[in-house]
Amino acid sequence: VTSRTKPAQRARERPCAGRALRSSSESEISGIALVSPKPLTFLGFLNRRTGLVEQKDHPLFGESVAAKVLVFPRGIGSTVGPYVLLEMQSNGVAPLAMVMHRGDLGTIAAASVARIPLVYDVEPDPTMRFASGERLVVRRRGGKGEIARARG
Amino acid sequence: VKLERPQQEMLSGRRGPGLEAATSLLVDVGEAAGAKRMLGIQSAHVSGVSYLTGGEGLVKFLSGLAEGGARASAYATLNPAGMDLDRWKEMGLEPAFAEKQELIISLYRSLGIQTTCSCTPYEMGNVPRYGAPIAWAESSAIAFANSFFGARTNRESAVTALCSALAGVTPEYGLHLRKERAPNVIVEVSAEPRDSTDFSVIGHHIGEMLQGDPAEFGPIPLLRGLRPRTPHDLKALGASLATFGVPLCHVEGFTPECESCPLRNIRRRVRVTGTDLARWRREHEPSAPPALVAIGCPQASAPEVDRIASLLAGKRLVEGVELWVFTSRAQRAVAEQSGAVTTIEKAGGRVLVDTCPEVVPYPRSHYPSILVDSMKAHHYIRSPGLAGIPASLLPTERCVRVATGEEKL
Numbered sequence: 001v002t003s004r005t006k007p008a009q010r011a012r013e014r015p016c017a018g019r020a021l022r023s024s025s026e027s028e029i030s031g032i033a034l035v036s037p038k039p040l041t042f043l044g045f046l047n048r049r050t051g052l053v054e055q056k057d058h059p060l061f062g063e064s065v066a067a068k069v070l071v072f073p074r075g076i077g078s079t080v081g082p083y084v085l086l087e088m089q090s091n092g093v094a095p096l097a098m099v100m101h102r103g104d105l106g107t108i109a110a111a112s113v114a115r116i117p118l119v120y121d122v123e124p125d126p127t128m129r130f131a132s133g134e135r136l137v138v139r140r141r142g143g144k145g146e147i148a149r150a151r152g
Numbered sequence: 153v154k155l156e157r158p159q160q161e162m163l164s165g166r167r168g169p170g171l172e173a174a175t176s177l178l179v180d181v182g183e184a185a186g187a188k189r190m191l192g193i194q195s196a197h198v199s200g201v202s203y204l205t206g207g208e209g210l211v212k213f214l215s216g217l218a219e220g221g222a223r224a225s226a227y228a229t230l231n232p233a234g235m236d237l238d239r240w241k242e243m244g245l246e247p248a249f250a251e252k253q254e255l256i257i258s259l260y261r262s263l264g265i266q267t268t269c270s271c272t273p274y275e276m277g278n279v280p281r282y283g284a285p286i287a288w289a290e291s292s293a294i295a296f297a298n299s300f301f302g303a304r305t306n307r308e309s310a311v312t313a314l315c316s317a318l319a320g321v322t323p324e325y326g327l328h329l330r331k332e333r334a335p336n337v338i339v340e341v342s343a344e345p346r347d348s349t350d351f352s353v354i355g356h357h358i359g360e361m362l363q364g365d366p367a368e369f370g371p372i373p374l375l376r377g378l379r380p381r382t383p384h385d386l387k388a389l390g391a392s393l394a395t396f397g398v399p400l401c402h403v404e405g406f407t408p409e410c411e412s413c414p415l416r417n418i419r420r421r422v423r424v425t426g427t428d429l430a431r432w433r434r435e436h437e438p439s440a441p442p443a444l445v446a447i448g449c450p451q452a453s454a455p456e457v458d459r460i461a462s463l464l465a466g467k468r469l470v471e472g473v474e475l476w477v478f479t480s481r482a483q484r485a486v487a488e489q490s491g492a493v494t495t496i497e498k499a500g501g502r503v504l505v506d507t508c509p510e511v512v513p514y515p516r517s518h519y520p521s522i523l524v525d526s527m528k529a530h531h532y533i534r535s536p537g538l539a540g541i542p543a544s545l546l547p548t549e550r551c552v553r554v555a556t557g558e559e560k561l
Binding site for chain 1: 173176177179180181183184185200205206207208209210212213309310311312536
């Protein structure tokens with residue numbers, strides 16, 4: 001017997017949706033979330049060898065982004081951001097996917113170059129919806145992306 | 153984004169994986185920015201040269217493009233490296249760093265980028281025409297190209313400028329559109345700058361006031377009451393403004409788009425007075441002799457090198473203080489003709505090329521404090537992400553007098 005879902009509950013389960021890069025192929029990726037309440041910048045924020053957040057005054061200080069679904073409000077432009085991500089990738093410590101509330105061209109370029117799956121301009125605000133440690137599923141199809149909690 | 157046939161071919165991979173990657177990036181960025189088409193560019197200026205900031209990721213990316221057979225389709229120049237390619241040993245740098253730096257330069261060369269290693273491409277043949285679409289990185293050069301020439305470039309990153317150089321196009325959005333180039337803040341300047349250091353101080357002061365401005369493509373000030381005498385004054389002003397994300401400034405009676413720019417986007421008015429300028433100068437003066445005097449941010453032009461030489465003629469540097477003048481290889485060649493380079497070196501100074509005061513990985517024990525004549529250099533040398541060394545500021549002439557001991561601190 002299945003109970004009827006209340007409208008409020010349905011709204012809560014509505015997936016976060018946004019735009020995906022045209023260059024990235026269709027895919028479905030599942031991984032553990034690391035959610036940043038604050039914007040982040042790649043140069044000076046991440047250790048390229050370890051994947052650890054090394055910006056002392058950042059709420060994620062000491063956490064590892066390696067193989068995580070990194071959820072953050074927006075990026076702060078750094079011209080070498082793409083190179084930081086590429087180096088992390090060769091060291092095996094890059095994020096698995098990235099989800100942003102507001103897309104910025106710096107981070108979009110970085111994800112495109114490093115071929116890291118990215119969903120941007122995501123509504124509702126994914127940093128409010130998800131918490132670090134939750135398992136998320138990131139689906140991308142035809143320039144659109146969706147993020148939801150993994151079932152079970 | 154609509155692509156013309158050459159770019160369609162690049163995107164399809166028929167011109168090799170390097171150009172495919174470059175075009176694919178421009179499409180991603182263009183779509184995100186809402187561009188409807190690509191514009192053919194007159195030139196590109198590429199940043200991302202220093203091994204210190206680019207690291208292995210940069211080496212990997214450039215190698216991938218080069219192996220993928222990519223060559224520049226547009227004329228493109230290159231930003232400064234982290235060292236003088238000939239004299240890095242004199243700068244106290246490590247061979248391991250030098251080797252990586254040389255590798256990066258040779259990769260850019262194999263991609264068909266002119267390895268000018270300069271932040272002032274407009275002083276060596278990369279001179280954009282009024283209204284021309286260009287794709288430039290390097291904030292100070294962007295501000296100069298947009299403001300002084302009236303050419304059109306967004307604030308490109310290292311990667312987007314490089315991909316535009318390769319593909320020969322840039323997505324049409326932002327500052328390529330006339331309506332986005334209108335000023336959004338008016339700055340009334342009653343301060344009277346005496347030299348280009350003062351112009352850099354005024355630029356920094358305005359930049360700080362406009363920090364956090366919500367304008368999508370950055371604050372675009374219209375400056376009234378300021379009278380630059382030379383392009384060098386605008387070079388200093390623009391470099392400081394660019395530190396705070398200003399991509400374009402209009403200077404009444406001086407820059408070409410001023411007369412025709414509409415004022416309907418103005419949301420704010422600020423002022424800069426003589427008192428502001430005097431306070432800034434006072435606050436940044438050194439209190440003790442520096443270990444190093446670094447001049448040339450942006451890189452000095454031949455006339456600027458000449459001026460330093462005339463201040464140094466027949467003098468010697470004081471014991472314990474070094475003087476480095478940063479210029480480009482191209483402008484040094486001109487300054488050699490006038491004898492200026494010999495004069496500076498005879499006095500004990502160094503004329504360095506290919507690099508700039510900000511990207512040098514200074515050995516800290518040798519250079520615990522640095523005196524500069526530009527607010528941009530002051531801002532970045534102190535930055536923990538770069539050198540992180542205490543810096544102070546004086547006008548060029550007094551910097552030289554401190555280096556020769558004529559002015560005691």
